[in-house]
Amino acid sequence: MTSQKSILDIALALAHVNPNKNDFSDLLSCISEWIHCDAVALLIKQGETLKPVAQRGLSQDTLGRRFEINEHPRLFEICRSTQPLKFAKECELPDPYDGLLQSREGDFPVHACMGLPLYSQQQDSQLLAVLTFDSLNEYAFDDVPHTQLTQLMQLVAAHVETLLTVQHYQQHAQHNHQLAQQLNLEALTREGVEIIGNSHCMQILKNDIQLVAASEFSVLIQGDTGVGKELVARNIHLNSKRREQPLIHLNCASLPENLAESEFFGHSKGAFTGAHSTRQGKFQLADGGTLFLDEIGELPLAMQSKLLRVLQSGEVQTVGEDQSRYVDVRVIAATNRDLKQEVAEGRFRADLYHRLRVYPLNVPALKERENDVILLAGFFVEQTARKLAIKQLKLGIDTQILLRQYDWPGNVRELEHVISRAALKAKQQQWQQKIITIEPQHCDIEKRATNTHTTTQLINTNTSSLSLKEATDAFSYQMIMQQLEQHNLNWAATARTLKVDRANLVRLAKRLGINVKKSL
Known part of the structure; x- marks a missing residue:
């Protein structure tokens, strides 16, 4: 028995079902308003199995079942049909839903059964799913015209195909996103991200990194060339809540001035000579993650003002486009220049300097x-x-x-x-x-200093460029290392030879950077 709604009403209702919901329950609600029955179910074909993805009127465990097509004659007949299929009242084929209807207590068999095979309209008429209707009233589907069932079958097939396509692309996009996250983490950690060093100044730096990483502050990393500023930036990113998002690197010293804006903000096709295709800028690529601006002190003044605008508003405007878009990017900048001096001499904007220097970090030189x-x-x-x-x-x-x-x-x-x-x-x-x-x-x-092996030679070495403490440490270091080797790394024997307390010797060696590890 059908309601007073026409097939057009069903089509309009289906058009308003949100395909991004990834849920077939709204589809069954629309169909149930047109065909009254005790149970309706949608089963997706997966190989030689039918998997229920939505149902109304059946027991809850139905969604956990998997129906092998060859083991269920009625489902097999629906799958091999190309038209709506009504089973005769006297049909002796077992029904897969016998005893599963919620409308009655007890194991009452299903009396009326109907099925619609749903075929793809794009993939060579491939069977996508089946839609089944069941009722305890053996005359429930007698008045449903075959032509309207055919129209319903085509409408539902198109809708199911759309939903499955959306699900496929969403799963594919999620997979790609997770893969990109994994590759990003592997790329960042491949060369190692541990900051090696036990000196006092490095302990302070490590503590500062842990502190600022948990925040969303902009960071300015300062230090001489070769001290490891990029390693510090990677540590900040990997210890932040953005660690699963990209860390994008941009070397400001290598930017041609005429292409700097395009590198930062991207460009549209035809925006300038040579722009043969649309390209995203580093800010768009870093959206949700971190942008590391290396050698920020080399950035031209004209570009500094545009960078400042983005840091203040969070909006970027692609070259060649009128509209702006918001990006969520944390900026970490690094430089080997004295930016405070650069500001004083007019080569760096003071407002940009203070915007970047929310939390400054100084990486000490190796000699320190x-x-x-x-x-x-x-x-x-x-x-x-x-x-x-x-x-x-x-x-x-x-x-x-x-x-x-x-x-x-x-x-x-x-x-x-x-x-x-x-x-x-x-x-x-x-x-x-x-x-x-x-x-x-x-x-x-x-x-x-000349490399020597004896105490006399070491004392006679030219140490004019060393401080007293450096010369003393160097001598102590050499003596301890020589005795440790002679005594097969035995601390007690080494201490007896050097005539010092063993515990004091171990503490001195640790301060000098001598660590002995024995392994079997």
Whole structure:
């Protein structure tokens, strides 16, 4: 039995069903207003199985069932049909819903059954789903005209196909988003994000990073070339709530002035000569994440004012378009220039400087980091050994002293390159040895002290460029390292030879950056 609604009313109702809801319940509500029955169900075809995705009038466990088409004769007949199918009252084929109707207590069999096969209108008439109707009234569907059922079948098939397509694209987009997040995290962590160093100034920096990362403040990272400003920026991003969103890098020093605005904000097709296609800018790509502006001190003044506008309003305007759009971007900037001096000399905008410098971070030079040079050298030695396929690579004692005494004008980056070159030279000279040792002659750096092996030679070394504390530490470092090697890394024996208390010796060694690890 049908209601007074026409098939046109059903079509209009279906047109207002939101396809983004990812729910077929509204579809069944529209159909139930036109065809009265005790149960209606929509089952999506997945291979040789029908999966219920929406139902009205059946027990709740129905949605958890999976119907093998070949095991249910009535469903099999509906799937092989191309037209609406009404089963005869005397049909002896078992009904998959027998005993599942909610309208009656007890296991009453279904008396009237009808099914609509739903075929794709785009994919070579592929069967998408089936729509089933059941009633305890054996005459319930007798008055439903076949032509109207055919029209309903086509309408519902088109609607189901639309919903399935939307679901497919949403799942695909979600998968791509999750994949992009994973690739982004892998790319950020591939080269390591740990900040190596136990010196006091580095402990302060690490604490500041943890503190500011949890906020949404703009950060200005200042420090000499090669100190690791980009590593600090990565740590801030990975410890923030934006860690699963992109970290976009833009080097302001490499921007041609005529293309800077396009790099920042993107451009539309035909916006200028050479703009053959639409392109998103770095702000659009970083939406929801973090934008790292390296060498911000090199940014032209004209571009500084446009950047300031975005930081103030959060709106960007693509080159060649009139409309603006809002972006949610956290900005981290870095520079090796003294921006305060640049502001005083008119080369950097004061308002932009203060907008970026909400939370300033200063990365110390390597020469200010006490004994961190040996820790970093060990890190780079291990990295280089993997790259050069060296089973065991180590630093000689004299090499460690040399590295500690060097000024490192190029900071951490210079140390990394020195270790890489030295390892390559050492491998070439010691290729027959199981353990390859980097010696001072492999390090192409300017020596501040002659490499020696005896106390007398060390005292007679030219130490005019060293402070008393540096010279004392260097001497103590060499003596402890020599005795540890002679006594097979035994602290007690080393302490007896040097005639000091063992606990005091361990504390002194720790301050000098000497760590002994024994492994089996």
